[in-house]
Amino acid sequence: MVFNLVEDDDWKLYLRVGHRLEQLGRVQVGHDMKSFRYVINKSLVKRRMAKERITTPNFKIFNRRSSIRSYGLSYPIIVKPARQHAGIGIAQDSVVNNFDELKKHISNLFSQFPGEVIAEEYIDGREIHVTILGNDVNIMTLPYCEIGFGKKSKNKWKIYTYNAKWDKKSWEYWNAHVQSPPDISSCLQNKIQELALKAYTTFACRDIARFDFRIDSKNTPYIVDVNMNPSLNYYDEEDATIASVYALKWTYDQFIETVAGVAYRRVLGS
The missing domain is CATH 3.30.470.20 (ATP-grasp fold, B domain)
Incomplete structure (x- = not known):
């Protein structure tokens, strides 16, 4: 019986350890690696919740080629990186009140983190x-x-x-x-x-x-x-x-x- 307590910023080492344990047939507490790989991409999670009608704040997802628009969202909006965890990338300035602040913060996150950025209505x-x-x-x-x-x-x-x-x-x-x-x-x-x-x-x-x-x-x-x-x-x-x-x-x-x-x-x- 194994508790996989490895933790790293991008989960790469955690996943390597988990996959190896699966290959060895060891019982791990918690999720399988396929499901975990899915949920650490918060963009996929948001889209799946919307599809399954699991209530989540209205959102938009941006990649580096996206035209940044806030149409359909009401301010204030909280902006966060889609592939981080443990609060990484979330600060007081993550909540924005207007379009200029939204564009600036999305750009800042792209400069700091890989992957997409999620903008969702602040509850x-x-x-x-x-x-x-x-x-x-x-x-x-x-x-x-x-x-x-x-x-x-x-x-x-x-x-x-x-x-x-x-x-x-x-x-x-x-x-x-x-x-x-x-x-x-x-x-x-x-x-x-x-x-x-x-x-x-x-x-x-x-x-x-x-x-x-x-x-x-x-x-x-x-x-x-x-x-x-x-x-x-x-x-x-x-x-x-x-x-x-x-x-x-x-x-x-x-x-x-x-x-x-x-x-x-x-x-x-x-």
């Missing part, structure tokens, strides 16, 4: 992360986790940037806090669960995955990210999945044993 509201465990009919959602933004977010965009996730010297890091479970209505909880479970099946997730939602003023949930390889970082006090685990009153060891057991049953049966 002004709460951010909730949902971790799912299981396979087939034996699937459970962990208690939801909300990313709360503190007082320093006044007059700032309430987004979970790279700095908010990783840079302890940044005001954003100390301003973002996890809360599990969040205070939400049963109606909203059901809407979120329905979307998360549909996405879990649509993208052929296995064992464990996390979905990041934004909730608008009308309590409409939108999936903004699909993460087949969620962080399981014991040492990160603001890790959304771990916060959800602790909300169940599980220990970290119990959680890891549970995930391993889910993978074991998938491969070898009960």
Whole structure:
């Protein structure tokens, strides 16, 4: 039983290790490499969600030959690289208010990162992360986790940037806090669960995955990210999945044993 904890900026090493483990017939916790290769291209994910009617913010995708147009999108718009993860390429200036800012930021991202750029309508509201465990009919959602933004977010965009996730010297890091479970209505909880479970099946997730939602003023949930390889970082006090685990009153060891057991049953049966 293998937890592939390799992490690199472009996932190349992670994929090499994963493919080799598959060739050796080793049981890996989580996704297969074919599905993972698909979801790390966020452009494909956005198009698939639109096709499957999984609610996601309205969007446009640009490549280096595209004519940049915002027709059909309402400002503010958040702009992000399509092939990055862990908040890379997302900052306060990722949210733009007009066409000139949009063009400038898309150009900046092209100069920094390979691949396409996604521009999607910014959802002004709460951010909730949902971790799912299981396979087939034996699937459970962990208690939801909300990313709360503190007082320093006044007059700032309430987004979970790279700095908010990783840079302890940044005001954003100390301003973002996890809360599990969040205070939400049963109606909203059901809407979120329905979307998360549909996405879990649509993208052929296995064992464990996390979905990041934004909730608008009308309590409409939108999936903004699909993460087949969620962080399981014991040492990160603001890790959304771990916060959800602790909300169940599980220990970290119990959680890891549970995930391993889910993978074991998938491969070898009960």
